Each structure stands twice: as C-alpha cells, then as structure tokens.
Amino acid sequence: MKLNVKALLTIAVVVIVALVGVIVYQQLQLSEAQKQIAKLEAPVAKLRVGFVYVSPIGDAGWTYQHDRARKVMEKALGARVETKYVENVPEGAEATRVIRELAASGYKLIFTTSFGYMNPTIKVAKQFPDTFFEHNSGYKRAKNVSTYLARFYEGRYLTGIVAGKMTKSNVIGYVAAFPIPEVVRGINAFTMGLRSVNPAAEVKVIWVNSWFDPGREREAADALIAQGADIVTHHTDSTATTLAAEEAGVFSIGYHSDMSKYGANAHLTASTHDWSAYYIKRVNDVLDGAWKSEDVWWGIKDGMVKLARLNPAVPKAVADLVAERKQAIAAGTLHPFAGPVRSQDGEVRVPAGQTMADEELLRMDWYVEGVLGKLPK
Amino acid sequence: MWVKLEPRAEPSRAMIYVSPLLAAGLTLATGFVVFTVLGFDPLAAFHAFFVAPIDDLYGWGELGLKVAPLSLCAMGLAVGFRANVWNIGAEGQLTLGAICGGGLALAFPDTESAWLLPGMIAAGVVGGMAWAAIPAFLKTHFNANEILVSLMLTYVAALFLSYLVFGPWRDPQGFGFPETRQFQDAATLPIVLDGTRLHAGMPIALAVLALGWVFMMRSFLGYQIRVAGLAGGAAQYAGFSHKRMVWIGLLAGGGAAGIAGVGEAAGPIGQLLPSISPGYGFAAIIVAFVGRLHPVGILLASMLMALLYLGGEAAQMNLGLPSAVTGVFQGTLLFFLLASDVLINFRLRVVRRAPGRVAPTERAT
Secondary structure, eight states, X not given: OOOOHHHHHHHHHHHHHHHHHHHHHHHHHHHHHHHHHHHHSOOOOOEEEEEEOSXXXXXXXXXXXXXXXXXXXXXXXXXXXXXXXXXXXXXXXXHHHHHHHHHHTTOOEEEEOSGGGHHHHHHHHHHOTTSXXXXXXXXXXXXXXXXXXXXXHHHHHHHHHHHHHHOSSSEEEEXXXXXXXXXXXXHHHHHHHHHHHOTTOEEEEEEOSOSSOHHHHHHHHHHHHHTTOSEXXXXXXXXXXXXXXHHHTOEEEEEXXXXXXXXXXXXXXXXXXXXXHHHHHHHHHHHTTOOOOOEEEEOTTXXXXXXXXXXXXXXXXXXXXXXXXXXXXXXXXXXXXXXXXXXXXXXXXXXXXXXXXXXXXXXOOSOBTTBOSOOOO | XXXXXXXXXXXXXXXXXXXXXXXXXXXXXXXXXXXXXHTOOHHHHHHHHHTXXXXXXXXXHHHXXXXXXXXXXHHHHHHHHHTTXXXXXXXXXXXXXXXXXXXXXXXXXXXXXXXXXXXXXXXHHHHHHHHHHHHHHHHHHHOOOHHHHHHHHHHHHHHHHHHHHHTXXXXXXXXXXXXXXXXXXXXXXXXXXXXXXXXXXXXXXXXXXXXXXXXXXXXXXXXXXXXXHHOHHHHXXXXXXXXXXXXXXXXXXXHHHHHHHHHHIIIIIOSOOSOOOSSHHHHHHHHHHHTTTOHHHHHHHHHHHHHHHHHHXXXXXXXXXXXXXXXXXXXXXXXXXXXXXXXXXXXXXXXXXXXXXXXXXXXTO
C-alpha cells in the first residue's frame, strides 16, 4: 500500500496544532476561573512559613521527617499559616539564594534543615532583621536566628539496648555517613546502650562519606553482614541498610524514620525524629510575638526523639526494659553517657557518678569502649 | 524508514539560526504538555522558569554569579574540544583551583594585603592546570584516554577536598564540622553590583571569554588548534604538533576551571566546604556545545544554563513543582538544543520507500 507521506504529515501537524489549541483555550478558561475564585476569597493575613530541605522528600529519612512535621504543623494551625518548602537545595552558595528568596517573598519564619545551611542562614538573616530564622543542627545564632537539634543519642542508646538483647554473634554493624560529632555521638550512645545489657557485644563501623548514597550504603551493610554482624544499623538517609538486612535474613535498626515497611522481618525498631511539636511551638511564638533566639536541644522527654514500634520478634521482657529505661531518660534519672565512660584505649572520660556535659557531647571526636576500628581524623 | 538523515554538502547557514528557535519551540510544546498533564498551569510554569528568576536586579546578579563559573569552564573546555581533546574533568580542575586558591587564603589568615586575591587566582590557575596536566602527560606519553583520566580525576579531586576539609584544614572552632574557617575580607572577591552577590569573578570571566576569542580566532596557535580539530591529517601534514595541541587543550581547560574554582570559594561561599560546586564543570560541557564552542555562543549558553538552575528553584517556590519535574524540563531543553543542531549538517529527507530493505524471503534463511 502506498501512503502519501505529505498528507500524513499535514494531518499530524493539524492534529497537534488543534490539540495544543484546545489545551491553551482550556487553560485560559481555567486561569480566568481561578482569578474569579481568588477575588471571592477575602485575603486573610497569614504567617508564611518557609522550609529549605537538603534532599528530595522521598518516602523516609531526614528530610521526610521534617516535611512530615511541616504537614502536622500546617494542620494544627490551619488558616493562620501558609507553608512552603524548597527541596533538594545544595548546601553552600545555592542555599543563600533560596533562603533569601523565601525571606524576600514574605516568609517571616524560615526553617533551614541542614548543617550546611548555617553560614547562608546567618548571612541572609543579617539582611532581613524582621524575619525569624531557625537553623537545624548548627551552632551559630543571631538575634533573629535560633538553632534547634534533637538529642538523637537518647534514641540511639535505647536502640542499643534492643540490639544488645537480640544479637547472637555479638557483632553489630553500623553504616555511618561522616565522622562529625553528631554521628560519632550516635555511635557511642548506641554502644553505651548495647554494652549496658551485653558487655561482650561490639560495634563495627563503615564510613560511606555520604549522607545519601543507597549504593554505597548497601555495599557497606552487605560487607558488615559478611563480617558476622547479625544486626545492622545506620546513620545515613536511605533504606538501603534495612533492605540489605531483610534480604540477608538478619536484623536491622532504622534511623530518622520508621523503616519497618522496608523490612517486615528485619526491622527491630528505629530511632526517629519528630519535629512537629517544636514547629508548632515556634510558629505560635511568632504569632504571639513571643519568638526569641534560642538554642534548643530537645530529647525523649519533649517527644522530639521517638522509638518506632518494636518488631514482634522482640521479647516482652526486652520491650519492658526499653520502656523502663525510656521512662528513666525522660525523667532525667538516666543519662546515656553516665560515668564511668571509657574511651577505646581504656581512658576514663567520665568518672562514675558524673554525666557528660553538653559541651563535651557537642564536640565528641573519640570512640567509647566497644567500638572497633579507628575514628578517621 | 520514512525519514532519513542525509548529510548536507555544506552546513546550512539558515539552520544555524533556525535550530535554536526550533529547539525553543519544541521545548515549550513539550513543557506545555508535561505541565498540563501533571496539573500545573504551563504559562505560570514558563513564567517561573524564564521570567521570575530575573525580574529584579538581585536576580540578574544571581544569574551572573552562575554565568561566571559556567562560561569560564566552558571557554577553557572549548579550546580543547576544538582540537578534539576531550577534557571531561573540568569539575575536578575547578575543585583543585578552589583548593589551591583557598589554601593560600588559609595559609595567610592575618594578611590584609591587596596581593592576596591576585595570588589566590594565580594559585587557582596553577592548581587547575596541574590537575589537567596529568591527563595531558598520560595522553602524550602513554596515549591514555584523556576522557577517562580527566573524568576519574574529578572524583580524586573531590575526595582530596573532603580529606582536607574533614582533616587538616578543618576549622578548629567549628565543633568538628567539615568546614574551613571563613576567609578574611582580603581573601574575598569584592562585590561589583551593589545589592547583589555578583562578585569580581564575572568581569574576570568576560575577560577570559574575550581572550579566548582572540586566541582562537586571531592567533596562529588558535588557527592550528582549529585545523587539528577539523582535519587532523592536514594538521599533521602541515607540521602542527599533535602533542602540543593536547597540552594546550587540557591546560586551557584546567586553568580556566581553576579560576572558576577560586571564584566560588572566594566568592559566594567564602570558605572551603566538602563540596564547592553544584556540578558547574559538567554543566559546562553542555554549555560549550550548546554555545557551539564559540565565545559569544558560550556566553549566551551559560546564561541559559544559569537561568535553568535558577528557574528550577523558582518553579518549586512559586508553583510547588517537584524538583524531579524541573529536572526533566531542563533536560528536555538541552536535549532539543543539541538535537536540533544536527540539522545544521544534516537534512531530513522523507523517503517513500526505504532503500536496501531486506526482503522477508531472504531473512527467512
């Protein structure tokens, strides 16, 4: 059969033009209708709250928890706020522009949720003295810049107890991002909890030098399992470690988010973050004119650190022990770094009867006894 | 086969100007469909991508802030690409430039000397060139593939920077976080446009572009490079040294990327971080080709690329467009731009019956 190519092409072009025409027409109608609606809705003065995220929101992880809290906050405050987020914003020079853009577009309270946003936040805050900024995990503050962080180590300590009771091989694998105090503190707190119930257990750490790299996290988890770890945990953003454990038939302990749907059998529990109470409080502070620059470090007591549901494989006695220690931490009668705390080489860093001061916790750059290998400096 | 690509006897003059328009049209049409299907207002999306980022002076400053490193890297790469020297490692050379320039600032924490900045830029050039000299040396002595070597060195450079920032150069007052201390004023590029972040890197980039134009179009060496790229055999016959082309191509790319690296470290960042570039060195490869390896084209192409970087954020902020969708849209534009350029050297011909089609009976054996 002979086809007339020119005729076909002409028809195709006509069809495409017609389609585009119809869509344009509909769009114009639609935007007209939207304008009408906008006119009808009376303008209400709302507090505009901006969020800057370092990675895409995804289904689990650091940014996911922040966005979850944003939604809870938005729901709680209803018509009084309007929120907006920008995801996947690189740290450094890029961040300055995004934060400034939010401030310039009338966002009066801006949460910047990654350590690398610290200097950008401070820079922008100088230019917008009437805007309130909240930087997550940094140490620089200003009149209009607060910092906030969670005592993640309290959750780590509790998950360490679960690991100590559940391990058979007495080797726990730990996939870690970067050797900064935040991560080291988590490893140490986990180890303190672990050895408080099982002094023979030890922790092997693999550094992947990335916050989010599912490929490398997976390789590291596989390597740790191959080296005899029967429980793996992680201080990275993806679900790779839990997935690796599920496939290898060992246990895992999640971080940031409840990752149980990625490892129904493997996932023992997770240390999770819940920023919603803090976000609601800070928004209310701005609305009430009571916002002050602060340095907030909340933990289990304030609900900023939580434990995910325990796997049914965890015996009741262990669950009770965890609940009891959790109570004690909340009540202030138990501190994960209560002395005696020894470093790897046996040196006593915190004598018996004392607990580690916050300044010491914030600068932590050494491993406690029970962690294997050397901390990269 | 109904449509066939056929080489043109001569590049089409008309297509040189029509192809970008064609690409723009196709991108808008595709974007229109994609945004509509996803439930976003396409006109608002186009506005967010192409207008919103530069509707005030600050926006233009931000544009310039990205044009500077992009055009610097692309100009340097274009010299090599013209000579068929494929340097893919501008990102790594940029990193080394930042390390060397930034290292100088860290080494003299107290100096307020006016010579510090020029010294940092010079150090950046040397660093970038040194990094590019590795693939050049391996290429000229062992015929190692410069594409692979330069690309792989990018990762080495990134790890080297990580090592320094996590280790010996870490700010002792920084609570162990991976950052160097912030540079003093004398080590920070001055702002050239008040009320913006646009720094002296932009005029430097323009100067390098002008220099690139003079070098490529007016110097004998530039002529040799162009000949080597267009007709390697002819260049050999004329006695133009191939090794020399490799060295010049790579060193030009490394030096320019090194300046871009200093510009980032001493410009908007003001310190060294584990990562100092959002991929300018790689984006510059696209910029160089979209700009057709010509300085003016590179300037325009880097403006477009910079706008895409900014527009992606504006689209997120104004429309709530997910960052993945903005990435798709940006990719579409670049794809159409490069694809349309094929029409300069090829023409589309509609073939009624494909010649040389294998008859079904023959295939049955």
